[in-house]
Amino acid sequence: MKTTVIAVIQLHPKKNEIESNHQRALSFIREAAASGAQLAVLPEYHLADFSPSYDPSIRQKCANWKRYLDAYCAIAKELNICVVPGSLGELHDDDSIVNAAYFIDNTGAVCGKYEKKNLWHSERGYVKGSKNETRHIAFDTPLGKVGLLICWDLAFPEAFRELIAQGAKMIIIPAFWKYSDAGEVGMKRNPKSEGDFVDAAVVSRAFENTAAVVFCNVAGPIDGGYAGLSQVAMPFLGRIERFKDAEEGMKIVEVDMNILEEAEDVYKIREDMASSDWHYGYRK
Template sequence: MHKIAVIQMHPKPRELEQNHSRAVAFIREAAASGANLAVLPEYHLRDFDPENENFRSQCAHWKNYLDAYCALAKECHICIVPGSFAELHRNEETQEERLVNCTYFIDHNGAILGRYEKKNLWHPERPIVTGSIHDAHPCFETPLGKVGMLICWDLAFPEAFKELIAQGAQLIIVPAFWKLTDASEVGMKRNPLSDQVFIDATVVSRAFENTCAVVFCNVAGPAAEGYMGHSQVAVPFMGCLEKFSTSEEGMKIVDVDMDIVEEAESVYKIREDMGKQNWHYMYRHTTSR
């Protein structure tokens, strides 16, 4: 049984220190409540605002915050997935800059066990963020078992999940910055809650179709500005275990019984089928369970 703290927080525009302080307070509360893992949303230190003149310079300080989360994880003896950072990397030889959207898995001793750069970029990111186009989706051994990490729009691609499942992932964590307005005027004209329907259906479907647990941690914010929240945790058989019903900031600690994952696999045999030599799709489940 894992106790997972899903932290749905509102990243105030360009207020890195204030946002970080609130995230730290939530994580300390999660650890005090007995949580094994705390998860933050995508771009939790600031909103994605590349047109702001300070955006790129602020993205150069990501390592300071990552180090701070490592120290906090060790102090509080809790694993942390610190949402995602907009990281500015500079090649010292060529002075070329590269901006990536990256998340980490930090264990309860403060060690970084996994790193993932977002592959499937949302459309506004593509002009300035470099995606991990040709890199495989990595899977990591952690105190919570084998974990895979995706970011936001990756959720829309079942191929990403299959690649992680093929490596043995049983828990997949998805920090997100997903708003109702992402459906655009076209989608919202059809259904103002279109992307809420999208999230609710997809998170549960991914859990069932991959016999895995899925943690989706979204940003909070004013509903009038298009924020939807709806952070949630899903497993096969049970569907959604816990969900934020509003877009308000807060934290939920969810008990996730990972035995359900094994029980679901014994019934659906998805990993077993993927492991067969004559499996008819590209991804094969190649690790022993």
């Protein structure tokens, strides 16, 4: 294993400006490639906030998702960089919308796709979650075995375990996570509670799974409840990089993947999970 250079792009998806958001995303990817990054990661729903409460024409705006996916495949090939284009709201032939993330390799090929399982509460009225019988799937990439999750999946350790059991070394999580998600009660208790949640969960998942965890959140104005706090965590090191706030921008993060083997030698989590008498059932 070796050092992997990751560009974490904390993009602000401006409402009703899908094309503008897309062009800014492409610009960041070009900057990432010029900086030597091997992987560029964008946030969940980075083309627009697709909540019907913001835009009643949600379905029409999700119809052109394939054009944007093709554009990300093209730029990945052009710049010789892997890309996780956040997640896309996809309108399918049965009139359902899915929240999907892709891993595109540096040749422009799609290595893996993930449709969000654990939908946030407000999503459930208009997004179709992946079927209960489908598994979380880890897949091979030029950077090693990778798993994709989306936003609220971070709250479910089971999702990580299923990916780790299949050999994933890096878990990438595009997110649209806001301080205001705590609701009125949570905000009253602690206005920054969702930041505490994210900080604790990202680092915990890295340690408890001996995995690199890449959490890429949206940017946006504080008075709109945006949290930002995109970050990368590793076992032993904890958080190795993090946005301090919700401003739009990009951080180039060097991740020493050799640390994962060192951590596994100490914690033996993957070894235990692979044993014949593993008592939780998370086994390949």
